[in-house]
Amino acid sequence: MRNIVIVGAGMAGLHTAAALRERGFEGRITLIGEEPHRPYSRPPLSKEALTGVGLDPGPLAGNRALRLLDDAEIDALDLDFRPGTRAIGLDTASRTVKLDDGDAPYDGLVVATGARARRPDTGLAGVHVLRTLEDAEAVRAAIAEHGRLVVVGAGFVGAEVAASARTLGAEVTLVEAAPTPLTRVVDPRLGPVLTDLHRENGVDVRLGVGVAAYEGSGRVERVRLADGEAVETPLVVAGIGVHLNTEWLQGALDLMPDGSVRCDEYSAASAPDVYAVGDLANWPHPRYGGRIRLEHWTNAGEQAAAAAHNLLAAPEERRPFTPVPYFWSDQYKMKIQLLGQGAPADEVAIVHGSVQDRKFVAFLGRGGMLTGIMGLRSTPRTMRHRGLLERPTTWEDALAAV
Ligand SMILES: Cc1cc2nc3c(=O)[nH]c(=O)nc-3n(C[C@H](O)[C@H](O)[C@H](O)COP(=O)(O)OP(=O)(O)OC[C@H]3O[C@@H](n4cnc5c(N)ncnc54)[C@H](O)[C@@H]3O)c2cc1C
Structure with missing residues (x-):
């Protein structure tokens, strides 16, 4: 494989490029992004970008608080980066991405066009x-x-x-x-x-x-x-949800009814050497009893690394992507964290702290198994239990482990 095209220059797209280089890929990487900017981080847009806390003065474009990687780190990836360029179609037979300003042929393709706000x-x-x-x-x-x-x-x-x-x-x-x-x-x-x-x-x-x-x-x-x-x-x-940016893939890849890209357990889409990562990817996760799709920042990075590995690996060396989903939110200087799946749950137990004190860790369970861990203002205590979600853990065993 000499020529990899990544479409979508957000968290998932940029981290795919970085992961390919980390794994020693020396061929050409083309990163196509519709936005006119270098890749930036979205979580600060509702936090620092509005409050101004931790932000450099001046415009948001190029602001250090929003950077995913330093400019020097991006330059070191040696990308053919095409900002302001939109993918409008995909021909999997000829392995070509149709762009608004021409064609991009590929040996391997990673789809990372994420979502837009409804x-x-x-x-x-x-x-x-x-x-x-x-x-x-x-x-x-x-x-x-x-x-x-x-x-x-x-x-x-x-x-x-x-x-x-x-x-x-x-x-x-x-x-x-x-x-x-x-x-x-x-x-x-x-x-x-x-x-x-x-x-x-x-x-x-x-x-x-x-x-x-x-x-x-x-x-x-x-x-x-x-x-x-x-x-x-x-x-x-x-803030009423998103539309997935997958219209350009219609007819070329299998899409789910919500427009997400139907992947297998390796994050591979329905055409050879095509992978999908980030907000738009939908894949089977053995610990959650079916397919999942996550609109979480950490997942975009982890799935990018997994897809980069699988794209370059020999078939027998590919690894299924089975993360512990992780999500955080910052509100009023309080960090809310969620590991695994928080809803729906049929069991809830506060295992540290108390709801009244606005400082707690809660276990969430379904069907006799631990399925999620939620923390409020309790980062070390929440993360300490992550291992319980890396393997199937019964509700009783989880409570006994506290
Ligand atoms: C305001 C806000 C706050 C958030 N806060 C949190 C948080 O606190 N914690 C958390 O876990 N997650 C948070 N998220 C979610 C997180 O940012 C997303 O999960 C993450 O950005 C997904 O990355 P992605 O690369 O898959 O998609 P995106 O970030 O959507 O990037 C996709 C890129 O592809 C481009 N693109 C789209 N269509 C095309 C096309 N046809 N051709 C070329 N380029 C195209 C888009 O312009 C975009 O730049 C937040 C999101 C928002 C919007």
């Missing part, structure tokens, strides 16, 4: 999403200008925007259709602690109610909730 269809100014550096610049400026916002969706992006905006002293209403924040990753029995966290910090939290309409003439003036109430606001930030 945008409410309002046609109104003042309604923002948060996925890119430009989004973060716009949200930061709008919070400074208006000092008042409605955040729609209390997933990790929405919850962090609410927390960052409160840190800046803005007036915040947080609207979530589910009964607790972070419902996709945090069991509803632990969710209330997060609700309380927002309320104690002065956020007006509205749970169990969706948005019926965004109202205003030309720009947003109010958000109409499903229960009929209107919340006046000059600014909305919507």
Whole structure:
């Protein structure tokens, strides 16, 4: 294999390139990215980029707090990096990626085009999403200008925007259709602690109610909730999920109903020498009883390393990708961490600390097995138990190990 093309210059794409070089690949690596920037890190966009804490003054582009690798480290990878270039199709028979400015032939291909934010269809100014550096610049400026916002969706992006905006002293209403924040990753029995966290910090939290309409003439003036109430606001930030950037792969690779790329246990997609990594990859994980897909930063890096190994390895040396999923979120200077799967769970046990103290480690179980570990303000204690999720561990054995 002499010529590897990576499409998508985010966390997963860049780390695939780095992992290929670490494994001694000396051939050509072409990294194609639609954005005009060098690869950057998205987690700070809802944290440091909004609060300004730990940020260099000036624009976000090139800011050290957002870097995935130093410029020198990227240069050392010796990439044919093509920023501002979009992949528009894939021909697996001729092994060619169709670009908006030509073709890129490959021996091996890694698909890492991630996701874009779902945008409410309002046609109104003042309604923002948060996925890119430009989004973060716009949200930061709008919070400074208006000092008042409605955040729609209390997933990790929405919850962090609410927390960052409160840190800046803005007036915040947080609207979530589910009964607790972070419902996709945090069991509803632990969710209330997060609700309380927002309320104690002065956020007006509205749970169990969706948005019926965004109202205003030309720009947003109010958000109409499903229960009929209107919340006046000059600014909305919507954190309502993502669309996966896989339209360009349609007809070329097997896609799942949600648009994710159907992979095998090695992160290989349905065409020879094509792998998929990061937010858009969907693969079978033996410890979670089926297929999984993770929108987690750490996974993007770990899967990139696994795919790089498998792409270069002889068939008998390939390794299945069976990570312990890991996710964190920072809100009000508190770190929330989740190892494994946090929801759904049928058993929850606090094994260190207490919910009242906002400092605890909880075990989560399903079908008699330990499936997840959640920590709040307890990093060493949470990570210490990671080994229990690296192999199948019964609920009893997990509790006995504490
Ligand atoms: C605001 C925010 C906060 C977050 N906070 C956390 C956190 O605290 N903890 C955590 O674990 N995770 C967090 N995440 C999630 C994490 O950032 C993602 O899981 C990670 O960025 C996924 O990396 P990726 O490379 O798969 O995809 P992406 O980061 O989406 O990168 C894909 C790249 O591909 C490009 N692309 C798309 N289509 C094309 C095309 N056709 N041609 C060429 N290029 C294309 C895109 O422009 C993009 O640059 C956060 C995400 C956001 C948005």
